[in-house]
Amino acid sequence: MSKIRIGLDLYGGDNAPVSLIQGAIFALQAQDMPDLEVCFMGGKSSDFSELTEKGLTNFSFTPASNNVTNDTKPTEVLKLKDSSIYIGCEKLKTNELGAFVSCGNTGALLSAGIFVAGRLPGIKRPSLVAALPGKNSKVRVLCDIGANADVKPEFLLDFAKQGNAFAKFLGIENPRVGLLNNGTEEEKGSSITKEAHQLLKELQGINYIGYIEAREMFGNTFDVLVTDGFTGNAVLKTMEGTAYYILDEMKQLIKTGSIKDKLGGLLIKKRLRLLKSKLDYKQYGGTFLLGVNGVLVKAHGSSDAQAVYNAIKVAYRAVKDELISKISL
């Protein structure tokens, strides 16, 4: 049986390396990934004694330096050729890895993904793609959420292809792809969205449905929402900020409200927390940088072993489903 080789950045994240080793153990013990091989980027033999003790053999490691910090600038990583992020992306390029998962510095990972793993043929700009919650627990896709702060209209076509492939990967058939705009009328938009709108209408293989306003973010009017990385980032963080604000207001209510308010607040507290976590895109198994050679997953910096396990699992599925080959239509 040929292996599905998933690279794991041993040095990225607040809980590294423990969370990564534990997450890998969960994944290797799981019944549903028999052909998984976890390839740690970083570490030495003794770091993995727990795996050996548990009789797990489907892993390997490549020595690497732990020299990318949260302060490392995106371009700096390109000089740190011995870093776990650099080496992981290099192995994506050469197909030694099917996927690479990191909880480390996002900017550095994007930079190494684009310049070391390299772009897919025909793709001008990779994008960060996230799964978001919607009404009736329907998942939808937002891209770019932050890889490209500056865009040209044609980049948005690439994001549409990437978001479309990701939505299909999530099980959405014939995804409805919309373009985020400041209005739905034809004359509305920035010079970039107006031009992209015309280009998207002509794009083959995409079910383009036109402009979408941000207030429809949770509605059932689209499956993939395409935007530049600056606006996508602002939208995502506004969702997060609004959810926190509402939860905070509820907390205040419980503290300072009438007895009726307090009681209601207490009864509903757990549910509100659930809602908040539903709004948190980071719960959805990490975000993908799509458009590069191979599956590149950015898991959250604060990932615990369970989150690392989720990220490995989603990366594994993406390799199995040949997500990457579906981007080039």
Added chain:
Amino acid sequence: MSKIRIGLDLYGGDNAPVSLIQGAIFALQAQDMPDLEVCFMGGKSSDFSELTEKGLTNFSFTPASNNVTNDTKPTEVLKLKDSSIYIGCEKLKTNELGAFVSCGNTGALLSAGIFVAGRLPGIKRPSLVAALPGKNSKVRVLCDIGANADVKPEFLLDFAKQGNAFAKFLGIENPRVGLLNNGTEEEKGSSITKEAHQLLKELQGINYIGYIEAREMFGNTFDVLVTDGFTGNAVLKTMEGTAYYILDEMKQLIKTGSIKDKLGGLLIKKRLRLLKSKLDYKQYGGTFLLGVNGVLVKAHGSSDAQAVYNAIKVAYRAVKDELISKISL
């Protein structure tokens, strides 16, 4: 006593002209605006018989055509010189009016504001400015929320001046002015925000505090948040969409949850609705188009008499406080 002359677009909005006449009656009957004169743009004598019957005399009207609809394109209004919006903006330019309030077509009003009322000296781009809720009921300012989908870095300086003046008008001393960005680190940003960031650092008379991320939207880290009209619009509508989503989820909870959830949901229902309305920037007496000659207030299209009264009141206060003169630092 010299009059504070507030123009009122008799034909704009879903409830025109009734809501406008009733709103004006409330304003003219109010004790705290003795020097108010309401100048209706549009109408004929018989339309105002109720005001005369009530003994109200501090009003006038200028005949105008009711020819701007929701479908009128922004530039079209410039040809509709007999329209209530065009005439209102013309009277702003000549200082016959201190302020002009309309519940009509936003795009048309912006266009007439910029090209008919005209820009203030030294201002390249007017912006739409909104007051937003924050923690502990502290109000903050977001601009531009939609007047300029395309910007140059120097336009953001104008928005900073306009937002700063508006925050002062709202009673905020030495407002902390931030620039919305996709990160707080110096190297983060689009080419536009990076350049604007440097320009804002040099801008005299503004308490510029640097980059702000959208997740801080409700925090206490800034008083004025400056951004382009495309992103501002997306952020505002995301807030709205998120609030609606949470309210909807709560409704579902009441319908389908456990008895505990249902009870909690019912107890808290009213409070959630209050929160939603708190998040609705349209509750805040309308948005201002600042940077043009005179006070230009866009009230919501669905404004009822109370909302029209609020908009007249806020416009009156803006004239009294000489908001406009505070924009040119």
